[in-house]
Amino acid sequence: MTRTAADNLTPATAPSHNLHRIVVVGGGAGGLELVTRLGDTLGRRSRADIALIEKARTHLWKPLLHEVAAGSMDVSRHELDYLAQAYWHRFRYRFGEMIGLDRARHLVHLAANLDDEGRLITPERSVGYDTLVIAIGSVSNDFGTPGVKEYAICLDTPDQAQRFNRRLVNACLLAHTQAEAVRPGQLHVAIIGAGATGTELSAELHRTVRGVVAFGLDKIDPDKDIKITLVEAADRIVPMLPARLSHATTRLLGELGVEVRTSARVTEVRRDGVQLAGGEFIPSELVVWAAGVRGPEVLKSLDGLEANSASQLVVRPTLQTTRDDDIFALGDCAYLVQENETRPIPPRAQAAHQQASFLRRQIPRRLNGQPIEPFRYRDFGSLVSLGEFSTIGTLMGFIAGKGLLIEGYFARLMYRSLYKMHETALHGPFKVTLDTIARAMTRRTEPHVKLH
Ligand SMILES: Cc1cc2nc3c(=O)[nH]c(=O)nc-3n(C[C@H](O)[C@H](O)[C@H](O)COP(=O)(O)OP(=O)(O)OC[C@H]3O[C@@H](n4cnc5c(N)ncnc54)[C@H](O)[C@@H]3O)c2cc1C
Numbered sequence: 001m002t003r004t005a006a007d008n009l010t011p012a013t014a015p016s017h018n019l020h021r022i023v024v025v026g027g028g029a030g031g032l033e034l035v036t037r038l039g040d041t042l043g044r045r046s047r048a049d050i051a052l053i054e055k056a057r058t059h060l061w062k063p064l065l066h067e068v069a070a071g072s073m074d075v076s077r078h079e080l081d082y083l084a085q086a087y088w089h090r091f092r093y094r095f096g097e098m099i100g101l102d103r104a105r106h107l108v109h110l111a112a113n114l115d116d117e118g119r120l121i122t123p124e125r126s127v128g129y130d131t132l133v134i135a136i137g138s139v140s141n142d143f144g145t146p147g148v149k150e151y152a153i154c155l156d157t158p159d160q161a162q163r164f165n166r167r168l169v170n171a172c173l174l175a176h177t178q179a180e181a182v183r184p185g186q187l188h189v190a191i192i193g194a195g196a197t198g199t200e201l202s203a204e205l206h207r208t209v210r211g212v213v214a215f216g217l218d219k220i221d222p223d224k225d226i227k228i229t230l231v232e233a234a235d236r237i238v239p240m241l242p243a244r245l246s247h248a249t250t251r252l253l254g255e256l257g258v259e260v261r262t263s264a265r266v267t268e269v270r271r272d273g274v275q276l277a278g279g280e281f282i283p284s285e286l287v288v289w290a291a292g293v294r295g296p297e298v299l300k301s302l303d304g305l306e307a308n309s310a311s312q313l314v315v316r317p318t319l320q321t322t323r324d325d326d327i328f329a330l331g332d333c334a335y336l337v338q339e340n341e342t343r344p345i346p347p348r349a350q351a352a353h354q355q356a357s358f359l360r361r362q363i364p365r366r367l368n369g370q371p372i373e374p375f376r377y378r379d380f381g382s383l384v385s386l387g388e389f390s391t392i393g394t395l396m397g398f399i400a401g402k403g404l405l406i407e408g409y410f411a412r413l414m415y416r417s418l419y420k421m422h423e424t425a426l427h428g429p430f431k432v433t434l435d436t437i438a439r440a441m442t443r444r445t446e447p448h449v450k451l452h
Contacts, residue, residue: 019049023129025098027054030331030352031135033425036089037360043090055097060158061422063349068161070204075158094127101303138293138332138347147269152289171285176217185283188227190274192266193291194237196384202230202258203386228258233265240382293347295333308335317374330355345377383415
């Protein structure tokens with residue numbers, strides 16, 4: 001395919017030759033895998049000019065964020081520098097946030113970047129494309145609930161997860177050093193939304209808060225002063241799991257001392273806690289909002305592309321957007337209901353991974369003038385990690401298409417394997433094996449919770 005758009009690129013953004021320009025916006029679970037694999041193939045053979053537009057400087061796989069929030073993971077050990085990844089895998093990294101699109105001129109508009117002191121890092125600019133893949137993920141959906149923006153913390157980015165962890169450790173330090181006794185609610189955490197994120201966070205927090213206190217904060221009595229409440233509007237937690245596993249998870253959390261509140265709808269988040277629809281108030285110093293996701297605001301009106309009410313781009317089975325053949329979307333920001341299904345493909349890392357693998361094969365076909373095949377999502381099941389206590393979930397398609405309920409060590413291995421697949425797509429199996437061994441060795445000599 002030849003370039004289709006005349007554009008007015010600045011020298012810094014202009015490709016050096018007349019190759020087909022593939023631009024991926026968003027270097028997350030799906031986008032970074034795609035751009036890395038395209039760079040390794042089409043980029044390396046100089047068959048296309050591959051670029052990644054990304055508003056962050058480093059990548060951290062999003063399903064790890066609850067571990068960052070709980071303080072059981074050191075971000076620096078798992079984050080990846082986009083600039084280095086681009087250099088190693090033959091794609092260009094364009095640092096910036098997509099704020100608009102010009103479909104007629106095939107341009108993506110990027111906002112200017114300023115540093116903490118207001119100095120310009122990169123100016124407002126535009127990047128030209130021939131094939132565009134939008135993979136900008138999702139943000140937490142507060143469903144218009146008052147007080148969420150002001151008083152709750154969402155787990156959309158590593159910065160938010162680290163901010164939560166700092167506030168948690170600070171709350172423990174204050175409780176330990178203040179003259180008066182620990183007041184009710186002072187070390188309480190309310191987690192709103194008992195999907196995988198909220199449930200995993202509650203179990204992980206139970207362990208790490210006790211870990212922090214065990215480092216000598218002996219004025220705090222973990223069993224009396226620390227309380228974690230998981231609040232869910234539906235009548236059971238982890239609704240994507242079968243009822244039996246959902247009940248088993250509730251039981252396990254109960255044994256840990258996590259209070260699980262189902263059929264409880266939050267009507268307001270306040271500075272000092274959470275108001276429920278029935279009039280009850282749950283006092284809590286920290287509130288985490290994990291009650292669902294929607295597409296980022298920019299997708300609402302992106303030069304006429306079709307978006308649903310949750311600001312996700314509506315795509316066809318080829319993952320092309322409904323109104324533009326040159327623009328694809330994948331992962332959390334894409335909306336697709338497959339043939340013979342009633343529900344859309346869920347916003348999960350395994351969906352983003354499968355769609356990235358699909359487009360890695362289909363984009364070269366498109367360049368060769370071949371038709372694009374339809375994407376088919378395979379649900380391999382859902383696993384929920386309850387920290388070191390257990391992992392619980394389903395594996396699909398093992399026995400004549402039926403689901404298999406799994407728990408314990410095997411489930412834990414399977415849970416970790418999704419991250420290993422992501423890392424392997426980014427670095428190859430050799431480096432992943434070395435990294436895994438190195439992390440296992442250093443874990444023995446470091447605290448298992450983050451204390452700063
Ligand atoms: C705590 C937690 C636990 C989870 N656990 C699981 C799990 O166990 N299993 C599972 O399958 N899924 C899990 N998920 C869901 C999973 O993380 C997402 O489905 C997955 O990350 C989606 O991948 P993506 O590529 O669509 O988007 P993301 O991975 O979110 O990546 C989007 C990227 O786009 C960038 N971006 C955003 N806006 C712009 C813009 N305007 N311009 C430029 N760049 C932009 C972001 O910085 C980011 O790098 C979990 C999520 C969370 C928060």
